[in-house]
Amino acid sequence: MSVPTEKIEEAAALLRGVYDGKPPISPLRDLLGTSDQTVAYAIQEANTKYWLAQGRGLIGRKIGATSKAVQTMLGLDQPDFGMLFADMTYADGETIPTDRLYQPKVEGEIAFYLGDDLDGEHMTVADVIHAVKFAVAAIEVVDSRIAGWNIKILDTIADNASSGLMVIGSQPRKLSEFDPVLCGMVMEKAGEPVATGAGIACYGNPLSATLWLARKMVQVGRPLKKGDLVLSGSLGPLVPVTPGDTIELRISGLGSVRTHFSVTGAGA
């Protein structure tokens, strides 16, 4: 599938336009007339290059579509990935300014901080286990620059895997200190449980998802490095949020992480 470079750049610019204040756009799959993942990642990469040139700091990756249900919905047969930049992150307890978001939803996830590069040719899950310096609970705020979340593979991948912001927990644990597969997850909105799940919901094992990512990153030439953060994928259902919501995530063995979505645009 060949799509001219101008089309790729046009799609990338349309997505950036939304970040710059334009309303969410109609699906890109209609504009490009394809669902080719290579094209989708080319659009994502065009924006990654643009943002890096602007001085944004690449601090890690997110893995998306880690459940069969979501893969089926999007028309994927594997997970997808997006780029995490330093300015997308918040610490436990911080208020998120809602004017940075369009149609946000939250997910409970495990984030892995890498203490080693993951750029080998023949990596196994043992290399992932070796490289993980610590894990923390993290709230991923997913978002879409496509109006009404009307997304298929091409739209979500091009749109940086529908990434938004993230809130990083502050109780780091070694892999030997919790059960990444069977750990329970609960997300509360205003004190009411609104989503529950467990580690296994993420690709059968969040470490397997991370291995998938590590191999993929070597393939595409942006290998995971020491100091990268990996947002490994959702442990349960998505929960829509609106201004004024308070969200608390608890993962068994990993403590809790909390955030508030500001009522007025710019936050506290």
Added chain:
Amino acid sequence: MTSLAELAERVDAAARDAKAIAQLTTDIPDLSVDDAYAVQAMSIRRRIDRGERRIGVKMGLTSRAKMIQVGVDEVVWGRLTDAMLVEEGGMIDIARYVHPRVEPEVAFLMKAPLAGTVTAVEAMAAVEAVAPAIEIIDSRYENFKFALADVVADNSSSSGLVIGSWNAPSVDFGNLGVVLYVNGRPAQIGSTAAILGNPVRSLVAAARMVAQWGERLNPGDIVMAGGVTAAHALKPGEVVRADVERLGSVTLTVKR
């Protein structure tokens, strides 16, 4: 006017003969929840009279999703008898049920009496142990469809339980990962937090609700705290296992 005793006979026969019946509320649209609990008590009395023994209670509609599904804002309870106990690792015959489903749960074993309005601390002081469990639920109504009064009269759909190994209650069980495997593949995933935010709240509700009917939780009683995930409809030959983080696992096989 159909008497409550007749309704009790109807739900009891449906459970005993594994034959689906029409909803009671089809005949009696204004059947109250209080009357439905009276029907339940009378139907269980019939079982006791046949030689079954009461071994505890089960809590139902303990998740927000199920309450919304049935359109209620209160949990329900039912009574457990020894005839409902399935050996851990044991086998059941689907023919003995109408349309059985399984849910992964946690179970409490009581060591002291508990009844009325109690705090979570008081409730836990009466707990001997906590175990992973599978509940077999089986509505005796056609198509598993019911109004609140129907399900209450039908012993809150309870029809069987399998209990795994008992753990000391010092385990923090408020948010443990739970996986229901069917033939080795994960079919349902959740957390014990799905039970009212914390299963201990279900125990507190059990103490309060049984007391409203002049009963109490007794030493040796089992309290099934409520489903953690959506229920799985059983098929012949399936092997079902529930894993609960830190508590262990419990298995059940369905006869081919």
